[in-house]
Amino acid sequence: MHKAKRPTGSHAAQVPRQRPGRAKAWATRAPLMPALVYMVIVTQLPFVATLVISFMNWDALRPDERGWAGFTNYKLVFTDPDMRASVITTVWLTAGVVLLSLLLGLGVALLLDHKFRGRGVVRTMLIAPFLVVPVAAALLWKHALYNPEYGLLNGTLTWIWSLFGSDSPPQPDWISDRPLTAVAVSLIWQWTPFMMLILLAGLQSRPMEIIEAARVDGANAFQIFRHLTLPHLRRYLELAALLGSIYIVQNFDAVFTITSGGLGTANLPYTIYQTFYQAHDYGRASAAGVVVVLGTIVVATFALRLVSTLLREEKTS
Amino acid sequence: MSATMTRPRPLRRREPLVRNHSKTLVGLAAWTVGLFFFAPFAWMVLTSFHSETDAATNPPSIAAQLTLDGYREFFGASTGASPWPALINSATASVLSTLLVLALSIPAAYALSIRPVRKWSDVMFFFLSTKMLPVVAGLLPVYLAAQNLGMLDNIWLLVLLYTTMNLPIAVWMMRSFLAEIPVAILEAAAIDGAGLPTVFRRIIIPMAAPGIAATSLICFIFSWNEMLFAQVLTGVQASTGPVFLTSFVTSQGLFLAKVCAAAVAVSIPVLIAGFAAQDRLVQGLTMGAVK
Secondary structure, rough: OOOOOOOHHHHHHHHHOOOOHEEEHHHHHOOOOHHHHHHHHHHHHHHHHHHHHHHEEEOOOOOEEEEEEOHHHHHHHHHHHHHHHHHHHHHHHHHHHHHHHHHHHHHHHHHOOOOOOHHHHHHHHHHHHHHOOHHHHHHHHHHHHHOOOOOOOHHHHHHHHHOOOOOOOOOOOOOHHHHHHHHHHHHHHHHHHHHHHHHHHHHOOOOOHHHHHHHOOOOOOOOOOHHHHHHHOOOOHHHHHHHHHHHOOOOOHHHHHHHHHOOOOHHHHHHHHHHHHHHHHHHHHHHHHHHHHHHOOOOOOOOHHHHHHHHHHHHHH | OOOOOOOOOOOOOOOOOOHHHHHHHHHHHHHHHHHHHHHOOOOOOOHOEEEEEEOOOOOOOOOOOOOOHHHHHOOOOOOOOOOHHHHHHHHHHHHHHHHHHHHHHHHHHHHOOOOOOHHHHHHHHHHHHHHOOOHHHHHHHHHHHHHHHOOOOOOHHHHHHHHHHHHHHHHHHHHHHHHOOOOOHHHHHHHOOOOHHHHHHHHHHHHHHHHHHHHHHOOOHHHHHHHHHHHHHOOOOOHHHHHHHHHHHHHOOOOOHHHHHHHHHHHHHHHHHHHHOOOHHHHHHOOOOOO
16 A cells, blocks of 8 residues: 555664664663553553443442442343444444445545546535534534525525425425434535545556556556456555544544434444433443443454555565 | 556457547536535535524525624624633643644654564554544543542543544554655664764654644644543533534524534634645545555
């Protein structure tokens, strides 16, 4: 993936390998230690704490009843219909948003890969949605676009219908009718630019000589796309999907703002937030947290394997 | 990547496409899509300059008179609730955490690329894996710890948390930027007897300056955007811009222009940082994996 002219791996090879004394090894490690120690403390300790609390009876409103609970919290988590529903919601929301924004992003990137008048302007217009603060974007969609009385969507419907002389345009209540789709669309709007940027970088790193050669050999645009562009883009597609998933699976702002988790849109982050913030049941919230972490580890293992192939390629390229 | 490129299968001969015609079509399509995506943004900006009554019409009144009332309301003209404390909190948390991230990530990146420790790629993966752990799962212990240490509603807590959130990204980014520095220069400096601090000050920092700038801007954006921690861990004192935004929509009656003005105002720092980092945005967002 890297186009680095001089791969990093060669640093180690070029610096003559002496048998480093212990002091020397520590001198090498020293610049790394502050960051590493900091990360270990602030990320690993809380998870250990979560693990411990997840086996406890701990309700903030009833502090006297604190004690060990065994697997009770886990039983509650796995039998809680809200929790199960939120897992399904999270999967749908993440998969839907990632796939659609990836496809849209690919389409837009393919367009932007061509030269045309005002390409820079179009690119800037396309990046803009990504640079709106997520809460602000959610508010924008909820109030200025989806609002059934004066939102832009229904306003546009009224306007189009009036062009045809009709004064009874359809005025759907977007959020109530399709709550999850409403949340997803606002996220797709924000994340398509992200996918587009990665895929555009991928497109522009294609080896042009080979594509030129294929064109000279008479390959049409579709054949070039199918046999040259797509294989080249595979890694970029994977990377975009992976990074998009990391961020979207954790989405809180849009769900919190647009539906407040109602109407079946509560995803895992929102549900845990709710258990913890409103119900004050620390034990159960922690058990849910542990389950989420375990689930994430399964997914992340695949993701990390992907990134490690990228890193290996960089070392050997 | 190019090394893995397989030779294309032999393809049938065909007439080359007429390219001029399709060029116009591509331009047209790109402009259509671009405007489509830009429309909600443009609508937000336009509405923010409308009066409340003009903002709440159906069909929309695009050509309505422009006014700054929405912004005046956002800055507390009638309620007296100024957004400045929240915005200053946001700026403080974002800037301080970004500085802390740089101070930790640049030396770390050095020890992961220029003079790598053994098993440096394992360390890289440790950093990356922390990014994949769901933030909510750590929320409760952080809350309890903060409660016990008396750090709830304290801006320094957000500084520390945002540093945690951005440090893995910054380490990955900085590593990819430091890896671009030619070894020859570093070796020449070593032969000339330059110590590590000199090498940092005279070579690494100046040569990686664009990368450091891009890393800072992206860390700034992520911190500025963050809401979950700010929502749960702050109250009155340390509340940030995004939290202020959500509390903003409680009033009854018309508030569309005000909300749009607030959304624009809070997004301005991110828009500036984002467009400033535009060329390096991809590299940053992919943690240095894509150039």
